[in-house]
Amino acid sequence: xxxxxxxxxxxxxxxxxxxxxxxxxxxxxxxxxxxxxxxxxxxxxxxxxxxxxxxxxxxxxxxxxxxxxxxxxxxxxxxxxxxxxxxxxxxxxxxxxxxxxxxxxxxxxxxxxxxxxxxxxxxxxxxxxxxxxxxxxxxxxxxxxxxxxxxxxxxxxxxxxxxxxxxxxxxxxxxxxxxxxxxxxxxxxxxxxxxxxxxxxxxxxxxxxxxxxxxxxxxxxxxxxxxxxxxxxxxxxxxxxxxxxxxxxxxxxxxxxxxxxxxxxxxxxxxxxxxxxxxxxxxxxxxxxxxxxxxxxxxxxxxxxxxxxxxxxxxxxxxxx
Amino acid sequence: xxxxxxxxxxxxxxxxxxxxxxxxxxxxxxxxxxxxxxxxxxxxxxxxxxxxxxxxxxxxxxxxxxxxxxxxxxxxxxxxxxxxxxxxxxxxxxxxxxxxxxxxxxxxxxxxxxxxxxxxxxxxxxxxxxxxxxxxxxxxxxxxxxxxxxxxxxxxxxxxxxxxxxxxxxxxxxxxxxxxxxxxxxxxxxxxxxxxxxxxxxxxxxxxxxxxxxxxxxxxxxxxxxxxxxxxxxxxxxxxxxxxxxxxxxxxxxxxxxxxxxxxxxxxxxxxxxxx
Numbered sequence: 001x002x003x004x005x006x007x008x009x010x011x012x013x014x015x016x017x018x019x020x021x022x023x024x025x026x027x028x029x030x031x032x033x034x035x036x037x038x039x040x041x042x043x044x045x046x047x048x049x050x051x052x053x054x055x056x057x058x059x060x061x062x063x064x065x066x067x068x069x070x071x072x073x074x075x076x077x078x079x080x081x082x083x084x085x086x087x088x089x090x091x092x093x094x095x096x097x098x099x100x101x102x103x104x105x106x107x108x109x110x111x112x113x114x115x116x117x118x119x120x121x122x123x124x125x126x127x128x129x130x131x132x133x134x135x136x137x138x139x140x141x142x143x144x145x146x147x148x149x150x151x152x153x154x155x156x157x158x159x160x161x162x163x164x165x166x167x168x169x170x171x172x173x174x175x176x177x178x179x180x181x182x183x184x185x186x187x188x189x190x191x192x193x194x195x196x197x198x199x200x201x202x203x204x205x206x207x208x209x210x211x212x213x214x215x216x217x218x219x220x221x222x223x224x225x226x227x228x229x230x231x232x233x234x235x236x237x238x239x240x241x242x243x244x245x246x247x248x249x250x251x252x253x254x255x256x257x258x259x260x261x262x263x264x265x266x267x268x269x270x271x272x273x274x275x276x277x278x279x280x281x282x283x284x285x286x287x288x289x290x291x292x293x294x295x296x297x298x299x300x301x302x303x304x305x306x307x308x309x310x311x312x313x314x315x316x317x318x319x320x321x
Numbered sequence: 322x323x324x325x326x327x328x329x330x331x332x333x334x335x336x337x338x339x340x341x342x343x344x345x346x347x348x349x350x351x352x353x354x355x356x357x358x359x360x361x362x363x364x365x366x367x368x369x370x371x372x373x374x375x376x377x378x379x380x381x382x383x384x385x386x387x388x389x390x391x392x393x394x395x396x397x398x399x400x401x402x403x404x405x406x407x408x409x410x411x412x413x414x415x416x417x418x419x420x421x422x423x424x425x426x427x428x429x430x431x432x433x434x435x436x437x438x439x440x441x442x443x444x445x446x447x448x449x450x451x452x453x454x455x456x457x458x459x460x461x462x463x464x465x466x467x468x469x470x471x472x473x474x475x476x477x478x479x480x481x482x483x484x485x486x487x488x489x490x491x492x493x494x495x496x497x498x499x500x501x502x503x504x505x506x507x508x509x510x511x512x513x514x515x516x517x518x519x520x521x522x523x524x525x526x527x528x529x530x531x532x533x534x535x536x537x538x539x540x541x542x543x544x545x546x547x548x549x550x551x552x553x554x555x556x557x558x559x560x561x562x563x564x565x566x567x568x569x570x571x572x573x574x575x576x577x578x579x580x581x582x583x584x585x586x587x588x589x590x591x592x593x594x595x596x597x
Contacts, residue, residue, distance in 0.1 A: 046416050046420075048445070050416075053438055056443075060437055102337075109333075110330070122344065128576065129529070131532050131551075131569075132530070132573060133351075135355065137351055139354050139355050140350070145354075146354055171348065171351065190330055193330050206330075207332070228425050232430070238554070239557060252427050252428075253429075255430065255433060256537070274430045278425035278427070282422060
């Protein structure tokens with residue numbers, strides 16, 4: 001390709017045709033009219049689909065003033081929903097972080113057969129509709145489910161209770177941390193760990209002082225994505241929660257309930273907290289990507305031949321809800 | 322499955338054991354449970370439940386709206402990626418950062434704000450509704466919500482490809498006498514096509530399963546604006562487990578077919594990039 005390309009260039013320049021040169025400039029840049037039309041359309045589309053929905057959340061939430069906003073948030077049932085969301089994310093995210101670290105260690109640092117099958121299975125929750133995910137847990141633990149009779153006899157509630165909400169949340173946020181960590185850990189290789197072990201460090205010491213620092217940004221990236229989804233999950237949680245006001249309503253479910261009760265400003269007040277969470281997530285994510293790009297440039301200055309360090313960051317938030 | 326080689330690192334047994342345990346307990350067992358329950362339904366019952374008139378109507382709404390939204394995403398996503406990579410204009414970095422907003426925003430909030438925005442009293446609805454454009458509680462509303470939800474897929478799949486595209490090739494085409502449009506159609510477009518298709522398929526797959534945002538904006542009217550995931554939810558509310566599971570099987574089978582297609586597309590796109 002590159003040879004034929006050079007030939008073309010040579011041919012083009014040897015003809016010394018100034019007409020062709022002019023044409024070439026015309027040919028590599030769109031005319032200003034086309035360019036600015038495209039930019040205008042892109043800006044208009046972004047305004048309608050990104051900016052206005054965002055501003056609308058805060059506009060509607062504050063439409064009746066700060067006093068109403070504050071009283072909507074401190075309403076006991078909304079407050080209970082906020083607390084439940086924090087509890088659920090507080091359980092689901094650390095569990096998935098633990099899993100992500102273990103899975104990434106096993107997958108990235110060792111060779112074994114069936115690795116690609118394992119990775120596919122870790123990604124499975126991304127391709128399942130959230131409602132279907134919730135249904136799976138109803139089938140297992142619901143009254144008519146596999147363990148329903150037994151759970152009922154022992155007076156353990158999973159479906160229509162907090163444990164079911166946690167399970168559904170863990171399921172839908174399952175792949176996030178593992179997915180971010182696997183490519184990062186693969187890219188760092190095993191030489192540094194082997195060096196640490198040779199120097200007499202124990203396995204845990206190696207993990208804490210060598211592996212963890214080298215993947216910390218990828219880990220943080222996975223955690224914020226996992227957390228955003230855990231706090232915002234609606235479909236799966238909606239199926240298993242039972243919608244008991246003040247007890248099994250998470251923040252997104254509380255938003256729906258207020259909306260159905262025609263208390264739209266209060267629904268927006270609770271929603272504004274979730275939108276704020278989304279903005280914070282985006283800010284951290286943008287910072288991490290900027291940092292990664294900078295680190296990558298630095299690494300390239302030192303090692304001009306090194307290839308890209310892995311696709312953790314260039315594939316944001318991946319598939320499916 | 323657990324044959325390790327060339328690694329002096331410790332912890333394989335521990336981490337692999339925990340990985341398999343956690344994966345089985347939280348993903349595989351629930352999944353297998355659903356499959357077992359689905360197999361207990363007789364074929365005749367399954368067919369009746371999965372192809373009832375209301376179910377068929379919900380597939381039409383789900384797949385129809387998802388397809389339109391994915392096409393819109395492919396078109397506007399390509400445009401956005403192009404503008405963000407190739408042009409410099411005020412606010413470019415802000416737009417680039419906010420592209421992922423639909424990923425980060427909980428779907429319930431997305432549905433709530435879009436329904437309000439396009440409703441008769443909304444910021445956009447007050448101008449659109451008098452023109453006869455009803456963006457809330459209509460099939461159009463579903464398309465709007467799905468377009469929002471799937472927006473980042475095409476942009477983010479395409480951006481790295483556009484960045485790595487060599488400008489020299491376009492220059493050569495131009496030097497050889499091709500106009501800008503011809504260069505775009507014959508040189509640029511074929512290189513982008515696999516990625517646009519991948520992004521399209523990702524957005525489509527996401528739209529099929531989407532629930533949270535639709536519930537708020539669609540009005541959920543049976544036969545008109547009722548999507549398949551919502552019908553599953555309704556069947557569960559009626560304690561009609563067989564009905565819910567039958568619909569879930571249809572959605573799952575479709576998701577997996579689409580996932581296979583996406584994997585093939587990604588391989589195709591990767592081949593494209595690695596060509597000499």
